[in-house]
Amino acid sequence: MHYKTCCFTGILSFFLIFSLAAQQPKIHSHNDYLQNVPFWEAYASGAKSIEADVILMNDTLFVAHEKESIKNGQTLTSLYLDPILKARELGIGHQEPFMLLVDFKTEAYSTMEQLLKDIQPYAALWENRENPFVKIVVSGNRPATEDYDKYPFPIYFDYQSTTDTLDLPLDKIELFSLSFGRFSQWNGKGRITDEDAEKLKKPIQIAHGFGKPFRFWATPDSKTAWKSLSEMGVDYINTDQPYAAGPYLKSLPKRLYKSPNVSEIYRPTFETDGIPSKVKNVILLIGDGNGLAQLSATMYANDNQLTITQLKNMGLIKTQAADDFTTDSAAAGTALASGKKAKNRSVGSLPDGSAAENLPAYLKSHGFNSGIVTSDNITGATPAAFYAQQSERDLIREIASDLPKSPLNLFIGGGKNDFLRFGTDETKTLEAHGFYLAGSLEELAASNASRVGYFASNHGLPKVMQGRKHYLKNATKASLAYFQSKKQPFFLMVEGAFIDSGGHAHEVSTIIEEGIDFDLAVAEALRYADKDGQTLVIVTADHETGGISLPQGNLNRQEVELEFSTEDHTGIMVPVFAYGPQSDTFRGVYENTAIFDKIIAAIQQYLK
The missing domain is CATH 3.20.20.190 (Phosphatidylinositol (PI) phosphodiesterase)
Structure with a gap:
């Protein structure tokens, strides 16, 4: 035809x-x-x-x-x-x-x-x-x-x-x-x-x-x-x-x-940024797997801006474990929490088998309250590094049993079942050690208890793309409200866990949406720091995941292309940003263990 x-x-x-x-x-x-x-x-x-x-x-x-x-x-x-x-x-x-x-x-x-x-x-x-x-x-x-x-x-x-x-x-x-x-x-x-x-x-x-x-x-x-x-x-x-x-x-x-979820950013005042005054409170935010490529992709997808990228004092940290070029979250979390290199899979446990003294333990003796917030299970490798001492990250029962004995005053995260599934109701142990288990973030924020906890889920929390919305931001805000009411100095660690999951699974949507969600938590920390004037905020990652590059994109469409070279972690250095008094000391290139040392050095004036 x-x-x-x-x-x-x-x-x-x-x-x-x-x-x-x-x-x-x-x-x-x-x-x-x-x-x-x-x-x-x-x-x-x-x-x-x-x-x-x-x-x-x-x-x-x-x-x-x-x-x-x-x-x-x-x-x-x-x-x-x-x-x-x-x-x-x-x-x-x-x-x-x-x-x-x-x-x-x-x-x-x-x-x-x-x-x-x-x-x-x-x-x-x-x-x-x-x-x-x-x-x-x-x-x-x-x-x-x-x-x-x-x-x-x-x-x-x-x-x-x-x-x-x-x-x-x-x-x-x-x-x-x-x-x-x-x-x-x-x-x-x-x-x-x-x-x-x-x-x-x-x-x-x-x-x-x-x-x-x-x-x-x-x-x-x-x-x-x-x-x-x-x-x-x-x-x-x-x-x-x-x-x-x-x-x-x-x-x-x-x-x-x-991204369908472009978010407004917070623009800091910079009134106390880098000044050599006392540091009363420290907020450490860890984007799990959040390397420079992940951060860049999230920024471009969020109308070419993030709250994180407003910060002026920044550096790079080396992430190698004690026994491997490429770290896992357990060893990296331990390095950040204790200032000591650990073997992969070790949570708060040093290569010689001894327990690492973590920031909450160190600061408790100086009158600090401390807490952890995560979108992972409470027993996940990164949050666990701030309260547990175990040689194997999969020893969930033992890690859960370390929490009541820890110096923490606050915890928020998923995985309540990890405290129930081994024959002993560890939630009762938590209560016996003074933890009040709140039924909501609002209840936690208003609590007068000296120790509080909130299980956000019985099992793992969903990802942002699965319906979780503003959890990390709201959990950070509730934690800061709780600590402010205590009139004591505090240390708070906040982890955005699922950026890492997106890197492992090559899920670009997960990396970016979790990155935006993490940035909202950073914004809450910076708002608090601007109001308080004596709070140091540090934003970093434990390692990079996925070996990501950004070959193409379109800024007018807030569109970005990611490529992956691995399904695992890499040894690429990761960025660290700091804001508030003495934040300029976080510039440069250094080992991940130096984060601990720099935090301790920053609060020395307050301790005198």
């Missing part, structure tokens, strides 16, 4: 363009025969179009770009048709339909005649005419357009013009393709110019107007290029790296994020 351009109404064109643009881009494995394992690598990578250049010689279709590179045995049959049939018959791989794009390097009609002979034994690959496993799409030296209809199913064609579009046999055209170099000399690094981008979009729109997908060949072959071409609406991304491009484009929607 033939169609003329004029037959396409505006409405039909709109819906065709919308339908094609809404589809995920597909991978076209260019010069696939040059891969170490032709066909199989592209097929395993999920390529929806696989290209083979063919040369007709002595009644055989050899797979090669020119005659000089022909190798015995490397034919269209051996490298493609036989493996494809095997994949189909044995049910190997994804079993999703794809195109075999056969690029004729020799005269069109004789090469086509041989192709038709070669594919005859493989009818099983296209027995389903509505949805064949393979479509044979002829490119390169093709027969004349008016002859397309002469060739039977499953033969289709790669049309290579967007100017000669009258009377096209659209039912035989599978896609439109053009050379990228006709429109741009961009090398795939940095940003393509607006002018070139507009040139490139025009042929795509013409192809989509005919209801056909589009491909550029000879494109730059990089992640930046793949993303840009995808955003322009290219349907088949040309690449010689299908094993890299496939996973990259498939994961891109999950790694490209725009």
Whole structure:
């Protein structure tokens, strides 16, 4: 059936363009025969179009770009048709339909005649005419357009013009393709110019107007290029790296994020920032796994600003454990809490087996109250480092039993069941040691008890994306209200735990939404510090998680792309920010253990 351009109404064109643009881009494995394992690598990578250049010689279709590179045995049959049939018959791989794009390097009609002979034994690959496993799409030296209809199913064609579009046999055209170099000399690094981008979009729109997908060949072959071409609406991304491009484009929607929860930030007064006066209270906020990339991504997604990034005194800390280059939260939490390096998995326990003296214990002897707030379970590695002394972070029963004996005056977090599930009701032990267990944050804030606790959940708390809203902010605010009523100096540790979870799971939404939530808690701490005038606020992380980089984004859309190099922690230094009296002492690059030392040094004037 033939169609003329004029037959396409505006409405039909709109819906065709919308339908094609809404589809995920597909991978076209260019010069696939040059891969170490032709066909199989592209097929395993999920390529929806696989290209083979063919040369007709002595009644055989050899797979090669020119005659000089022909190798015995490397034919269209051996490298493609036989493996494809095997994949189909044995049910190997994804079993999703794809195109075999056969690029004729020799005269069109004789090469086509041989192709038709070669594919005859493989009818099983296209027995389903509505949805064949393979479509044979002829490119390169093709027969004349008016002859397309002469060739039977499953033969289709790669049309290579967007100017000669009258009377096209659209039912035989599978896609439109053009050379990228006709429109741009961009090398795939940095940003393509607006002018070139507009040139490139025009042929795509013409192809989509005919209801056909589009491909550029000879494109730059990089992640930046793949993303840009995808955003322009290219349907088949040309690449010689299908094993890299496939996973990259498939994961891109999950790694490209725009937050629906842009929050207002708090702008500190800086009246007491960095002045050499007494420090009465210390608030230490720890974003678990919150490295510089996580912080950057959260800032860009939150309209390019955070409360944290308003702060002026900042440094970097090294996070290595006593026994490993890459720390876990237990060793890192112990280093922050005690000023001593610990082995991974150790919670408040030093390498020689002795108990580490943590900040709450040290400060109690000087008249300080202390507390911990976390979005993790109370027995989680980071909060536990501020009250427990155990050689293994998984000793939950023992960690829970350490809490009543600790010097803490306040705790807020999840995981009440950790105090119930081992045969002994440790909540009774908590009460016996003077803890009043509040039923709400409001009750805790107004409590006159010398020791208070609030279990925010029986098991783990949900993530922000699962419905938890402003918990960390409200818990911080309630804790500060409680301590203010006691008229004593205090130390408070606040942990945002799920930034780390997002890094482990490669969940960009979790990293950013938990990062924004953590920033709201930081804002509460800074508000208090501005009102009080004698409060030092420190914001840092225990380690970085995910090995994250930020290759692309869009500030106007508050959109950011994250890439991950690992599912684990890394040894990358993490930022530390400080605000209030003596906050300038936190500048520089130093070990995580120095946080403890700097806090002690900052309160020495108050202790005199």
